[in-house]
Amino acid sequence: MSDDARRLHPVDVVIVGGGWAGSIMAKEMTEAGRSVVMLERGPYRSTAADGAYPASIDELEANFRYKLFQDLSKNTVTIRNNSQQTALPYRRMAAFLPGEGVGGAGLHWSGVHFRMPPDDLRLRTRVIEKYGAKFIPEGMNLQDYGVSYEELEPFFDKAEKVFGTSGEAYMVKGQVVGKGNVFSPSRSDHFPLPALKDVYTAHLFRKAAEEVGFHPYSLPAANASRQYINPYGAQMGPCNFCGYCSGYACYMYSKASPNVNILPVLRRHPLFELRAGCHVLKVELDADGRRATGVTYTDPDGRVVTQPAEMVILTAFQFHNVRLMLLSGIGRPYDPVHNEGVVGRNFVYQNVTTSNVWLDRSIDTNQYIGAGGGGVAFDDFNSENFDHGPLGFVGGSPVWVNQAGVKAIAAARSGGPPGTPRWGSAWKAGVIDTYRHSLRIDAHGANMAYRDVYLDLDPTWKDAYGQPLLRMTFDWKDNDIRMNRYVVDRIGDVAKAMGARRVNLTKREFGKPFDTRQYQTTHLGGGAVMGNDPGTSALNRYLQSWDVHNVFVIGANAFPQGTGYNPTGMVAALAYWAAHHIRTTYLSHPGPLAG
Amino acid sequence: MQGLAGVTACSTVLASPPGHTSRPTPYAPRFFTPAEWAFLIAACDRLIPADENGPGALALDVPRFIDMQMGTPYASGAQWYMQGPFVQGPDNLGYQLPYAPRDLYRRGIAGMNAHAATRHGRPFAGLAPALQDDLLHGAENGSMIFGDMPSTVFFDQLLANVMEGAFSDPVHGGNTGLGGWTMLGFPGARADFMDWVDRYGAHYPLGSVSISGETA
Numbered sequence: 142m143s144d145d146a147r148r149l150h151p152v153d154v155v156i157v158g159g160g161w162a163g164s165i166m167a168k169e170m171t172e173a174g175r176s177v178v179m180l181e182r183g184p185y186r187s188t189a190a191d192g193a194y195p196a197s198i199d200e201l202e203a204n205f206r207y208k209l210f211q212d213l214s215k216n217t218v219t220i221r222n223n224s225q226q227t228a229l230p231y232r233r234m235a236a237f238l239p240g241e242g243v244g245g246a247g248l249h250w251s252g253v254h255f256r257m258p259p260d261d262l263r264l265r266t267r268v269i270e271k272y273g274a275k276f277i278p279e280g281m282n283l284q285d286y287g288v289s290y291e292e293l294e295p296f297f298d299k300a301e302k303v304f305g306t307s308g309e310a311y312m313v314k315g316q317v318v319g320k321g322n323v324f325s326p327s328r329s330d331h332f333p334l335p336a337l338k339d340v341y342t343a344h345l346f347r348k349a350a351e352e353v354g355f356h357p358y359s360l361p362a363a364n365a366s367r368q369y370i371n372p373y374g375a376q377m378g379p380c381n382f383c384g385y386c387s388g389y390a391c392y393m394y395s396k397a398s399p400n401v402n403i404l405p406v407l408r409r410h411p412l413f414e415l416r417a418g419c420h421v422l423k424v425e426l427d428a429d430g431r432r433a434t435g436v437t438y439t440d441p442d443g444r445v446v447t448q449p450a451e452m453v454i455l456t457a458f459q460f461h462n463v464r465l466m467l468l469s470g471i472g473r474p475y476d477p478v479h480n481e482g483v484v485g486r487n488f489v490y491q492n493v494t495t496s497n498v499w500l501d502r503s504i505d506t507n508q509y510i511g512a513g514g515g516g517v518a519f520d521d522f523n524s525e526n527f528d529h530g531p532l533g534f535v536g537g538s539p540v541w542v543n544q545a546g547v548k549a550i551a552a553a554r555s556g557g558p559p560g561t562p563r564w565g566s567a568w569k570a571g572v573i574d575t576y577r578h579s580l581r582i583d584a585h586g587a588n589m590a591y592r593d594v595y596l597d598l599d600p601t602w603k604d605a606y607g608q609p610l611l612r613m614t615f616d617w618k619d620n621d622i623r624m625n626r627y628v629v630d631r632i633g634d635v636a637k638a639m640g641a642r643r644v645n646l647t648k649r650e651f652g653k654p655f656d657t658r659q660y661q662t663t664h665l666g667g668g669a670v671m672g673n674d675p676g677t678s679a680l681n682r683y684l685q686s687w688d689v690h691n692v693f694v695i696g697a698n699a700f701p702q703g704t705g706y707n708p709t710g711m712v713a714a715l716a717y718w719a720a721h722h723i724r725t726t727y728l729s730h731p732g733p734l735a736g
Numbered sequence: 737m738q739g740l741a742g743v744t745a746c747s748t749v750l751a752s753p754p755g756h757t758s759r760p761t762p763y764a765p766r767f768f769t770p771a772e773w774a775f776l777i778a779a780c781d782r783l784i785p786a787d788e789n790g791p792g793a794l795a796l797d798v799p800r801f802i803d804m805q806m807g808t809p810y811a812s813g814a815q816w817y818m819q820g821p822f823v824q825g826p827d828n829l830g831y832q833l834p835y836a837p838r839d840l841y842r843r844g845i846a847g848m849n850a851h852a853a854t855r856h857g858r859p860f861a862g863l864a865p866a867l868q869d870d871l872l873h874g875a876e877n878g879s880m881i882f883g884d885m886p887s888t889v890f891f892d893q894l895l896a897n898v899m900e901g902a903f904s905d906p907v908h909g910g911n912t913g914l915g916g917w918t919m920l921g922f923p924g925a926r927a928d929f930m931d932w933v934d935r936y937g938a939h940y941p942l943g944s945v946s947i948s949g950e951t952a
């Protein structure tokens with residue numbers, strides 16, 4: 142493919158994908174004095190154009206025609222529940238919604254902005270310390286990240302300052318300072334902005350959770366509670382809880398996005414060039430496959446172009462990163478039969494279920510008010526915050542009211558309480574009551590990694606450029622189902638304390654396979670994980686390919702297993718962590734940073 | 737842009753209180769044939785009937801919305817991965833037919849009318865409401881198949897578009913007079929609750945507003 146390709150002038154760094162990870166890496170590399178080309182397959186996007194009020198807040202276009210999301214007609218994945226099945230194409234957007242265009246999903250994400258819990262970073266070690274190696278179920282590939290919370294702390298802090306994150310700390314420099322999450326580790330500094338106000342449902346949930354004896358806290362939100370100027374000089378306005386958050390560019394410039402928080406500054410840098418509409422086909426390697434020489438892509442006119450570079454950074458999103466590694470021959474593909482190889486191994490998702498609580502009809506829950514990252518959570522059953530010994534499962538789940546703004550089409554389609562017809566007068570009565578007087582509570586659980594859950598290339602289906610689609614082999618496992626069921630019962634306790642008129646606890650069912658037709662979340666992870674053992678990780682602890690040292694791969698692909706939290710705070714911290722080591726070590730001594 | 741004409745026209749519907757009319761705004765469909773249009777009107781009227789809780793799909797101009805949607809790239813399958821081979825599998829692995837929304841309507845409506853004719857000697861639109869409901873329930877439960885298309889595929893497409901039509905911004909041709917939003921208690925494009933976020937328990941006093949500034 143590259144033989145007849147046009148060759149461009151070499152640059153220092155080529156970055157594949159213009160989302161959070163790509164924008165952070167580009168900013169860092171230009172700060173280090175390197176020339177950077179960032180290639181983004183989707184169109185150019187800006188908050189000024191794509192977030193212009195009122196045209197931008199069109200629920201049909203944003204949430205049901207997926208205006209800002211990946212163009213599946215060109216490229217998708219195939220999915221199956223187990224390796225005996227034929228995987229079939231994910232033809233219509235449903236279970237997960239990958240982003241596309243400048244800013245990536247970062248333009249229209251929600252904003253829940255977490256740090257990874259210390260125990261989750263060393264989960265294998267921690268579980269063995271607490272419960273013994275036998276506690277780990279057969280077939281579960283439980284691993285450590287190879288990096289500690291203490292090492293990452295400065296980069297979590299940096300990401301929060303760049304994102305303008307609102308929240309209340311619990312502990313700063315070892316001192317208890319506020320009513321934040323009692324299970325969260327000490328921080329070097331406060332959140333840059335105070336927590337967002339609680340919407341009514343979150344307020345009721347906080348009171349009830351406290352009454353039951355749990356430890357509620359304000360969700361850390363990359364939705365600015367006040368006006369803010371970040372360390373790059375980018376400005377944010379105060380969030381007005383508009384309710385058009387998830388799936389929308391923020392017309393108030395309040396939701397952190399690469400487009401608001403990084404790109405306005407980056408685009409003025411003389412060493413930086415952004416090329417939109419450029420779909421990268423593969424990373425080019427030298428003859429012995431040990432060094433990347435650049436990337437090949439199709440430009441907006443459909444021409445195949447090669448961009449030579451000293452360094453390639455993949456930031457194309459979790460599964461696109463894995464696919465590009467497989468298409469380029471970077472790292473050994475995973476073989477589930479022998480549990481060998483690393484690219485595609487430990488593919489994970491997020492184990493979320495949403496329960497519903499109906500309050501008295503005199504109470505308006507105003508579900509249309511909300512911010513994507515706002516709400517109240519408790520972590521009493523997340524991570525290693527509770528004793529798993531008698532429960533017999535690995536993993537946990539924060540529980541929260543995260544009312545991002547429920548709009549009319551979504552409300553109509555989710556309907557009334559279970560048992561209500563989906564149409565007709567009974568549906569109408571049910572949906573009106575549900576919209577006006579109910580609220581939603583999520584168990585946002587971790588999904589563990591398993592030997593027979595993985596990513597590889599599909600043998601049959603191709604994308605618009607003739608390259609094989611990525612194949613997902615994924616199903617829910619008993620360990621994770623048991624975890625979900627246990628935590629969802631705790632939601633029942635809180636709902637009772639809220640004075641619920643009716644409760645619908647939604648739990649994962651044993652034997653019910655992963656359903657690609659139902660929206661769950663876009664928190665996909667793993668597949669090219671970080672670690673200290675090249676036998677079980679594709680990347681070293683600096684997110685550098687073990688095999689091709691001038692390729693770094695940044696994204697949730699690096700998570701060895703799932704976590705109860707949303708991924709982006711960790712992705713951003715990993716980007717700053719990798720960038721720090723590239724800047725301080727790699728640029729002067731190119732070569733493996735670990736080994 | 738087609739929608740703008742519809743938005744102007746809706747002021748006549750607003751004159752009668754919501755829930756008491758099931759007459760749609762006069763509209764000449766561009767995609768649907770007269771027989772298909774008759775089906776669509778009849779089915780919409782059953783899926784969201786006018787009742788004491790608010791207007792039905794007809795007063796909300798849901799059929800017009802669906803016809804207008806049929807002229808968008810979405811309806812030609814431009815947003816779906818439509819490369820073959822098309823292999824059928826378990827339901828939970830999702831939609832696997834080669835048909836775009838326009839094809840689903842063509843085949844689905846023909847299938848529904850054929851079943852109506854076989855069972856009751858008339859097309860769907862000519863049947864009594866109870867018989868129409870039976871057929872819709874049958875389609876919803878998958879008890880029919882239209883060639884290689886299970887009836888659930890058509891039903892789910894129809895129901896999804898009906899909900900979209902009743903509850904999307906009127907710029908798309910449905911939700912006439914903001915009747916869908918008013919019925920639900922959704923303020924539409926207000927999108928500014930800075931002062932409301934912590935007025936716990938207070939009833940939000942403002943009516944709905946649309947993208948074009950229409951209020952209800």
Ligand SMILES: Cc1cc2nc3c(=O)[nH]c(=O)nc-3n(C[C@H](O)[C@H](O)[C@H](O)COP(=O)(O)OP(=O)(O)OC[C@H]3O[C@@H](n4cnc5c(N)ncnc54)[C@H](O)[C@@H]3O)c2cc1C
Pocket residue numbers: 157158159160161162163180181182183238239240241242243244245246247249250251252253254255387388419420421422456457458459461513514663664695696697707708709710712
């Ligand atoms: C609706 C929604 C809500 C979310 N809410 C939250 C939340 O509240 N909290 C949270 O932590 N996370 C949330 N997420 C997840 C969050 O958006 C992602 O974790 C984050 O955007 C990942 O950043 P990234 O840079 O890795 O990937 P992306 O933002 O996806 O960016 C990757 C970019 O690479 C481009 N690309 C892909 N392949 C190629 C190629 N071959 N050539 C060129 N370019 C390519 C893509 O088009 C895309 O623009 C949400 C996601 C969605 C969809």
Ligand code: SF4
Pocket residue numbers: 364365379380381382383384385386387389390391392393394395396511512513
């Ligand atoms: S809820 Fe806040 S952060 Fe989200 S889009 Fe609206 S104003 Fe922006």
